[in-house]
Amino acid sequence: MIMRLMLLGFLVFSLAFQGAVAATSECEECKTIVDLLQFEWGEKKTEECVMEIAVFICETFHIEDNDVCNFIISDFSDEFMYVISKILVTPHQLCGLLMKNNCGDFVDPLATIWNMTIPGNQPAYVPKQIVPAGNPTLRALHLTDLHVDMFYTPGMEAQCDTPQCCRPQDMNVEIVENYQSAVKEPAGPWGNVGSCDTPYWLLTNMLQHIANTAGQLDYVMVSGDLVSHTVWAYTPETHSFMVRNLSDTIRSYFPNTPVYFAVGNHEGVPVDNIAPHFTPKKYHMDWLYKTMSDSWKGWIPEDQEKTLEYNGCYMKKIYDGLRMISLNNVYGDRINFWLYINQTDPDGTLQWLINQLQDAENAGDKVHIVAHIPGSDSEALEGYALNYYKIINRFTNTVVGQFFGHTHSEQFYMMYSNPDDYKSTPNNVVYSAPSVTPYSDFFPAYRIYTIDGVHSGSTYQVIDYEEWYFNLTSNNANPTNVKWEQLYKSANAEYGLKGQTPDEYNQMIERMKTNDDLFNRYYENRYRRTIYDGRAPCSDQQCRNGYLCDARQFHQTNQLCTDLEGGMIKPKDSKKKYSARFVTSQEKRRGKEECKI
Incomplete structure (x- = not known):
């Protein structure tokens, strides 16, 4: 169970940040590492090490920057552990999720597509027209993302x-x-x-x-x-x-x-x-x-x-x-x-x-x-x-x-x-x-x-x-x-x-x-x-x-x-969204020593 939780910890963050890779060699590497870790650590690791192990895998695979990987062992591990304990997948399903392209058994815990029941009896569409001048108007201020x-x-x-x-x-x-x-x-x-x-x-x-x-x-x-x-x-x-x-x-x-x-x-x-x-x-x-x-x-x-x-x-x-x-x-x-x-x-x-x-x-x-x-x-x-x-x-x-x-x-x-x-x-x-x-x-x-x-x-x-x-x-x-x-x-x-x-x-x-x-x-x-x-x-x-x-x-x-000829490069979002809590050198050393990483 602990091994499963460790792998799921990695799964949750890789899913969220979409840091997946798709090459066949990396697919096999993922499976091999999962098997080796399972053999080396078995099922006896304490829960305290689950987060350390997840960070280790995250950093080893370069799924995300180290600060994001270290977010896993932040002050929010209690909430994180609750979530991953509710998602039940096998280790090789993890590789299927990360690599996407025929690597292991694909699993999608996000159940990406679900449907609301939309009411019927929709009125005929009335196109929005340019508003004619001469009528009273309102003025509305729009502020967003204050981030004070x-x-x-x-x-x-x-x-x-x-x-x-x-x-x-x-x-x-x-x-x-x-x-x-x-x-x-x-x-x-x-x-x-x-x-x-x-x-x-x-x-x-x-x-x-x-x-x-x-x-x-x-x-x-x-x-x-x-x-x-x-x-x-x-x-x-x-x-x-x-x-x-x-x-x-x-x-x-x-x-x-x-x-x-x-x-x-x-x-x-x-x-x-x-x-x-x-x-x-x-x-x-x-x-x-x-x-x-x-x-x-x-x-x-x-x-x-x-x-x-x-x-x-x-x-x-x-x-x-x-x-x-x-x-x-x-x-x-x-x-x-x-x-x-x-x-x-x-x-x-x-x-x-x-x-x-x-x-x-x-x-x-x-x-x-x-x-x-x-x-x-x-x-x-x-x-x-x-x-x-x-x-x-x-x-x-x-x-x-x-x-x-x-x-x-x-x-x-x-x-x-x-x-x-x-x-x-x-x-x-x-x-x-x-x-x-x-x-x-x-x-x-x-x-x-x-x-x-x-x-x-x-x-x-x-x-x-x-x-x-x-x-x-x-x-x-x-x-x-x-x-x-x-x-x-x-x-x-x-x-x-x-x-x-x-x-x-x-x-x-x-x-x-x-x-x-x-x-x-x-x-x-x-x-x-x-x-x-x-x-x-x-x-x-x-x-x-x-x-x-x-x-x-x-x-x-x-x-x-599909009509945009010549291909496209989507705008790169340089907004750093995840300011992870940076752990200290001492914390890293202690965690790796205790968990033998």
């Missing part, structure tokens, strides 16, 4: 060897032991592009700037990820503090403006992990949801507090004819390892979404959805993403706005009547706003939408949006006179759109195939015009096709990109 680091320290090393820099490293004995007094790149006074998160004073400066310059804001959306990337330090206490602190901070700058939050993957403890209620009670996230419920009082209806405190979702009728739904889609996160036990609609969030959309359709209301992880992201589970896609397609006349985050870059995603056919009808656009954090390649930014307002027959569709960014290079050079700059005043004008409709965005993708100026503009805006990390221009067709394919995908399929 309360320990950001100007002058600290910005180019450190850990996944989180610009802060004291004294929690890491190994780094301190080898620390060089000469700082290669001092952290800037207002933040740093790279492996650094948002200083608290940068957040408050942004909020003050918005309060002073934006004019009337009718509501604010925050698409999740409030805390920093220092996942080794995640605890319920620190997360509760950050939820309360940042909610109060935003409220202090917008005391009369409602704010609608969504749960992000970094709200999980451990990171990415939101335990559904089929797990033992000690793992439940009720403490997080209760903190959110208490911190967001006045912004969400009292009759929604019970739902929020159960699964992190809620709905509010924000105007006559318009509802806001906050969907906790961390239940569709590939690295939420609780889902390896059972990923089928955890805590009923998608069934709850169906019920909410059916109620809205019956009432003739429109719906905006705020959530965190886009369905095509590498961290998204395809089963959850595809079911969400089908739900939105069923209620495509009702859902008129979707507001996501997570990627840190400015993006949009198309949705089509056939999820696997780009030639089918484009029926929805998903907005993914730029992050406040500069981690890893971005200047901080925010977005403000202009939306069809409250009037008879309102569509409540997005009409246009503007973006503002904070140039860390120039502002760090002149830290006493910082300024926020407008990236562009109008997305419609920036990209030559007649309006914010699915047809217009679909045609924009077509135009970007050959229009260099348009594509380069989109490419530069995606990164808020940063020039960090030696990023080369996206000048060849394969690179361009990768970005165009991204825009078509809101679930994980390349069927939407």
Whole structure:
């Protein structure tokens, strides 16, 4: 049993990070190593060694970087051991899972495809039209991925060897032991592009700037990820503090403006992990949801507090004819390892979404959805993403706005009547706003939408949006006179759109195939015009096709990109997502000696 647990420990992380290899020789090597380890260690190893052995295999196979491998023996081993004890596979099934291509007996504990029952009686599709001018409008601020680091320290090393820099490293004995007094790149006074998160004073400066310059804001959306990337330090206490602190901070700058939050993957403890209620009670996230419920009082209806405190979702009728739904889609996160036990609609969030959309359709209301992880992201589970896609397609006349985050870059995603056919009808656009954090390649930014307002027959569709960014290079050079700059005043004008409709965005993708100026503009805006990390221009067709394919995908399929000639190279996500707790040299030596590795 212990050997099985050890192998499963390796299985869970290799699955999550997709570090699989497929060569026949490596398949045989995997089987041989599994057999040798089973012979050498037998079934007598204590549970304390299971995690050490899993790390050993992870590092030996170079499945992931050593920091990710060492995450296995972090403070979260209790939760991890519970999950892997529930997944029953044989050692050779492990190789079948990792190598995929006819290596051993294939097994898929994630049960990747599962189906929700979608309601029938779908009304005839009504194409979204360009909103005519002259009617009242709403203005909505969209913030995402704040990732505030309360320990950001100007002058600290910005180019450190850990996944989180610009802060004291004294929690890491190994780094301190080898620390060089000469700082290669001092952290800037207002933040740093790279492996650094948002200083608290940068957040408050942004909020003050918005309060002073934006004019009337009718509501604010925050698409999740409030805390920093220092996942080794995640605890319920620190997360509760950050939820309360940042909610109060935003409220202090917008005391009369409602704010609608969504749960992000970094709200999980451990990171990415939101335990559904089929797990033992000690793992439940009720403490997080209760903190959110208490911190967001006045912004969400009292009759929604019970739902929020159960699964992190809620709905509010924000105007006559318009509802806001906050969907906790961390239940569709590939690295939420609780889902390896059972990923089928955890805590009923998608069934709850169906019920909410059916109620809205019956009432003739429109719906905006705020959530965190886009369905095509590498961290998204395809089963959850595809079911969400089908739900939105069923209620495509009702859902008129979707507001996501997570990627840190400015993006949009198309949705089509056939999820696997780009030639089918484009029926929805998903907005993914730029992050406040500069981690890893971005200047901080925010977005403000202009939306069809409250009037008879309102569509409540997005009409246009503007973006503002904070140039860390120039502002760090002149830290006493910082300024926020407008990236562009109008997305419609920036990209030559007649309006914010699915047809217009679909045609924009077509135009970007050959229009260099348009594509380069989109490419530069995606990164808020940063020039960090030696990023080369996206000048060849394969690179361009990768970005165009991204825009078509809101679930994980390349069927939407078959017309992109010349092949494609998908944009490389340099955002370091997993800031593992670095174990010390002493801990490594002790673990290997005790387990005879």
